[in-house]
Amino acid sequence: MTAPRYAYLGPSGTFTEAALRAMVDPAEIEATPVIDVPAALSAVRGGDADFAVVAIENTVEGGVTATLDTLAEGSPLAILGEVVLAVSFELVARPGTALEDITAVAAHSHGLNQCRRWLAQRLPGAAQIPASSNAAAARELATGDAPFDAALAPPGVGVSLGLEVLASGVADNPHAATRFVKVGRPAAVPSATGADKTTLVVHLPDDRAGALLSMLEQFAARGVNLSRIESRPRSDRPGEYSFSIDALGHIDEPRMAEALVGLKRTNPTVIFLGSYPAATGYPTPVAPGTSEQEFADARSWVQGLRAGRR
Numbered sequence: 075m076t077a078p079r080y081a082y083l084g085p086s087g088t089f090t091e092a093a094l095r096a097m098v099d100p101a102e103i104e105a106t107p108v109i110d111v112p113a114a115l116s117a118v119r120g121g122d123a124d125f126a127v128v129a130i131e132n133t134v135e136g137g138v139t140a141t142l143d144t145l146a147e148g149s150p151l152a153i154l155g156e157v158v159l160a161v162s163f164e165l166v167a168r169p170g171t172a173l174e175d176i177t178a179v180a181a182h183s184h185g186l187n188q189c190r191r192w193l194a195q196r197l198p199g200a201a202q203i204p205a206s207s208n209a210a211a212a213r214e215l216a217t218g219d220a221p222f223d224a225a226l227a228p229p230g231v232g233v234s235l236g237l238e239v240l241a242s243g244v245a246d247n248p249h250a251a252t253r254f255v256k257v258g259r260p261a262a263v264p265s266a267t268g269a270d271k272t273t274l275v276v277h278l279p280d281d282r283a284g285a286l287l288s289m290l291e292q293f294a295a296r297g298v299n300l301s302r303i304e305s306r307p308r309s310d311r312p313g314e315y316s317f318s319i320d321a322l323g324h325i326d327e328p329r330m331a332e333a334l335v336g337l338k339r340t341n342p343t344v345i346f347l348g349s350y351p352a353a354t355g356y357p358t359p360v361a362p363g364t365s366e367q368e369f370a371d372a373r374s375w376v377q378g379l380r381a382g383r384r
């Protein structure tokens with residue numbers, strides 16, 4: 075059997091690679107670094123990779139828009155799992171560089187934003203240069219003629235490239251974390267674990283007052299908790315928005331299945347991106363009256379009514 079092929083934001087050393095390693099045994103897969111999130115997801119869509127691991131949300135920047143938008147448009151993809159990693163950086167530079175010598179620092183734009191305050195305090199005059207990834211910035215510094223003299227890199231990457239660490243634990247928020255998802259092509263949904271998450275994209279009906287409220291009611295009426303909802307502008311219809319939603323629970327559970335039926339009946343587009351184990355591991359909250367047994371009992375009561383039982 076050939077090893078499953080994974081695409082991830084490279085080069086080697088990115089937080090995305092660390093997330094990939096946290097999800098699968100690197101010895102059992104073939105991992106290919108790619109230049110950005112759309113390239114990783116295109117590799118899956120086009121069949122060059124079986125899976126991709128991509129960042130979807132971080133505690134400072136919120137949703138990773140490249141991921142949310144690329145998942146929501148184009149041929150169907152499925153989220154199969156998630157992992158959350160704590161994120162803090164090392165400020166790295168070529169040996170002999172002092173903090174006061176630094177005139178320009180590079181990192182992924184999310185990395186720069188995750189260290190905005192630190193950079194303002196410690197390197198107030200330095201230009202901030204966006205790179206395709208934090209690890210790519212460190213690599214360019216080590217090997218090339220980089221137009222910057224420092225980089226914010228994932229821990230350990232600078233030393234492995236022969237760079238010096240000028241500061242470690244760099245992060246504005248000591249609790250900063252990034253959530254990554256494993257994405258594949260759609261297949262039968264893996265069974266519920268009891269601690270699951272379902273990700274959806276919903277387009278609301280045009281020009282209808284209360285459309286957002288009635289979409290949310292589909293979840294509320296079945297006791298389904300949302301853990302994330304964000305709106306994104308639609309590239310095909312300027313001025314209109316799609317909603318990217320994480321809901322706690324699994325499509326195999328009647329409360330989630332009924333919410334999906336309601337969403338499908340009342341909204342023009344519902345994209346199901348998958349039901350998969352939640353990284354928190356917290357059991358799915360079950361509101362009174364929404365357990366599987368209560369749905370089953372109520373259904374058989376209705377069946378009984380039809381058959382004349384009162």
Ligand SMILES: O=C(O)C(=O)C[C@]1(C(=O)O)C=C[C@@H](O)C=C1
Nearest residue numbers: 088089090129182184207208252
């Ligand atoms: O994987 C990496 O190292 C990245 O550079 C990407 C990325 C992101 O897309 O958010 C990943 C984690 C950090 O939050 C900062 C940047």
